[in-house]
Ligand SMILES: [Zn+2]
Protein backbone atom coordinates (compact mmCIF):
# COMPACT_ATOMS: atom_id res chain seq x y z
CA UNK A 1 0.00 0.00 0.00
CA UNK A 2 1.18 3.51 -0.74
CA UNK A 3 0.16 6.35 1.55
CA UNK A 4 -1.52 9.21 -0.35
CA UNK A 5 -0.05 11.75 2.09
CA UNK A 6 3.66 10.88 1.87
CA UNK A 7 3.59 8.67 -1.26
CA UNK A 8 5.68 6.03 0.48
CA UNK A 9 4.85 2.37 0.74
CA UNK A 10 3.85 1.13 4.18
CA UNK A 11 3.74 -0.49 6.77
CA UNK A 12 7.10 0.29 8.33
CA UNK A 13 8.13 3.69 6.93
CA UNK A 14 7.44 7.01 8.57
CA UNK A 15 4.90 9.52 7.25
CA UNK A 16 5.58 13.19 6.41
CA UNK A 17 4.83 16.30 8.42
CA UNK A 18 1.19 17.25 7.91
CA UNK A 19 -1.59 19.32 9.40
CA UNK A 20 -5.30 18.74 9.52
CA UNK A 21 -7.94 21.37 8.80
CA UNK A 22 -11.09 20.36 10.61
CA UNK A 23 -14.16 22.62 10.63
CA UNK A 24 -12.08 25.73 10.02
CA UNK A 25 -9.48 25.01 12.71
CA UNK A 26 -5.93 23.71 12.29
CA UNK A 27 -4.69 20.69 14.22
CA UNK A 28 -1.50 18.70 14.39
CA UNK A 29 -2.11 14.98 13.93
CA UNK A 30 -1.68 12.91 17.09
CA UNK A 31 1.44 10.74 16.79
CA UNK A 32 1.32 7.00 17.51
CA UNK A 33 1.71 6.34 21.23
CA UNK A 34 0.17 9.62 22.30
CA UNK A 35 -3.49 8.75 21.79
CA UNK A 36 -5.82 8.69 24.77
CA UNK A 37 -6.82 5.20 23.58
CA UNK A 38 -3.22 3.96 23.50
CA UNK A 39 -2.75 1.30 26.17
CA UNK A 40 0.48 0.48 27.90
CA UNK A 41 1.08 -3.13 28.93
CA UNK A 42 0.01 -2.33 32.50
CA UNK A 43 -3.20 -0.64 31.31
CA UNK A 44 -4.02 -3.56 29.02
CA UNK A 45 -3.58 -6.06 31.90
CA UNK A 46 -5.64 -3.89 34.28
CA UNK A 47 -8.42 -3.53 31.72
CA UNK A 48 -8.61 -7.31 31.15
CA UNK A 49 -8.55 -7.95 34.92
CA UNK A 50 -11.43 -5.51 35.37
CA UNK A 51 -13.42 -7.38 32.71
CA UNK A 52 -12.75 -10.72 34.43
CA UNK A 53 -13.97 -9.26 37.73
CA UNK A 54 -17.06 -7.80 36.14
CA UNK A 55 -17.97 -11.14 34.57
CA UNK A 56 -16.89 -10.84 30.92
CA UNK A 57 -17.10 -8.51 27.93
CA UNK A 58 -20.07 -8.45 25.58
CA UNK A 59 -20.67 -12.03 24.46
CA UNK A 60 -17.40 -13.21 26.01
CA UNK A 61 -17.80 -15.03 29.31
CA UNK A 62 -15.65 -14.49 32.37
CA UNK A 63 -13.69 -17.68 31.50
CA UNK A 64 -13.08 -16.41 27.92
CA UNK A 65 -11.66 -13.12 29.15
CA UNK A 66 -9.59 -14.86 31.82
CA UNK A 67 -8.10 -17.03 29.04
CA UNK A 68 -7.38 -13.92 26.96
CA UNK A 69 -5.66 -12.33 29.95
CA UNK A 70 -3.55 -15.42 30.62
CA UNK A 71 -2.56 -15.65 26.95
CA UNK A 72 -1.68 -11.96 26.83
CA UNK A 73 0.54 -12.19 29.93
CA UNK A 74 2.18 -15.43 28.75
CA UNK A 75 2.98 -14.25 25.24
CA UNK A 76 3.65 -10.52 25.64
CA UNK A 77 6.94 -8.91 26.54
CA UNK A 78 6.01 -5.74 28.49
CA UNK A 79 8.88 -3.72 27.10
CA UNK A 80 8.25 -4.75 23.50
CA UNK A 81 4.52 -4.04 23.91
CA UNK A 82 5.15 -0.55 25.27
CA UNK A 83 7.57 0.21 22.43
CA UNK A 84 5.59 -1.45 19.67
CA UNK A 85 5.11 0.20 16.31
CA UNK A 86 1.59 0.88 15.03
CA UNK A 87 -0.13 -2.47 14.35
CA UNK A 88 -1.88 -1.02 11.28
CA UNK A 89 0.53 1.30 9.48
CA UNK A 90 3.84 0.34 11.08
CA UNK A 91 5.17 3.75 12.13
CA UNK A 92 7.27 3.99 15.27
CA UNK A 93 6.11 5.77 18.39
CA UNK A 94 6.21 9.55 18.16
CA UNK A 95 5.74 9.45 14.37
CA UNK A 96 2.60 10.49 12.52
CA UNK A 97 0.41 7.68 11.30
CA UNK A 98 -0.01 7.20 7.57
CA UNK A 99 -3.18 8.49 5.92
CA UNK A 100 -6.05 8.24 8.43
CA UNK A 101 -4.88 5.05 10.09
CA UNK A 102 -7.24 2.78 12.08
CA UNK A 103 -5.16 3.41 15.17
CA UNK A 104 -5.03 7.14 14.77
CA UNK A 105 -7.05 9.49 16.93
CA UNK A 106 -8.90 12.51 15.52
CA UNK A 107 -7.39 15.62 17.16
CA UNK A 108 -10.76 17.40 17.03
CA UNK A 109 -13.13 14.84 18.57
CA UNK A 110 -10.95 11.99 19.86
CA UNK A 111 -12.69 9.48 17.61
CA UNK A 112 -11.29 7.38 14.80
CA UNK A 113 -10.67 9.64 11.76
CA UNK A 114 -12.31 7.43 9.12
CA UNK A 115 -15.56 7.02 11.01
CA UNK A 116 -15.73 10.17 13.15
CA UNK A 117 -18.09 12.97 12.07
CA UNK A 118 -15.27 15.43 11.23
CA UNK A 119 -14.32 16.41 7.69
CA UNK A 120 -10.53 16.26 7.72
CA UNK A 121 -8.58 18.16 5.07
CA UNK A 122 -4.98 17.03 5.03
CA UNK A 123 -2.25 19.56 4.30
CA UNK A 124 1.23 18.11 3.81
CA UNK A 125 3.73 20.53 5.39
CA UNK A 126 6.89 18.70 4.43
CA UNK A 127 6.78 18.91 0.61
CA UNK A 128 10.55 18.89 0.20
CA UNK A 129 10.68 15.49 1.83
CA UNK A 130 8.10 14.12 -0.60
CA UNK A 131 9.93 15.59 -3.62
CA UNK A 132 13.31 14.30 -2.43
CA UNK A 133 11.84 10.82 -2.16
CA UNK A 134 10.19 11.08 -5.56
CA UNK A 135 13.42 12.17 -7.29
CA UNK A 136 15.46 9.41 -5.66
CA UNK A 137 12.86 6.94 -6.88
CA UNK A 138 13.19 8.48 -10.32
CA UNK A 139 16.97 8.02 -10.28
CA UNK A 140 16.55 4.42 -9.20
CA UNK A 141 14.08 3.79 -12.04
CA UNK A 142 16.53 5.31 -14.60
CA UNK A 143 19.39 3.20 -13.22
CA UNK A 144 17.32 0.06 -13.42
CA UNK A 145 16.28 1.06 -16.94
CA UNK A 146 19.93 1.34 -18.01
CA UNK A 147 20.71 -2.06 -16.48
CA UNK A 148 17.71 -3.70 -18.14
ZN1 LIG B 1 -0.98 3.78 12.35
Ligand SMILES: [Zn+2]
Nearest residue numbers: 003006015098
Ligand atom coordinates in the same frame (compact mmCIF):
# COMPACT_ATOMS: atom_id res chain seq x y z
ZN1 LIG C 1 2.19 8.48 4.94
Ligand SMILES: [Zn+2]
Nearest residue numbers: 106109116118
Ligand atom coordinates in the same frame (compact mmCIF):
# COMPACT_ATOMS: atom_id res chain seq x y z
ZN1 LIG D 1 -13.23 13.74 14.56
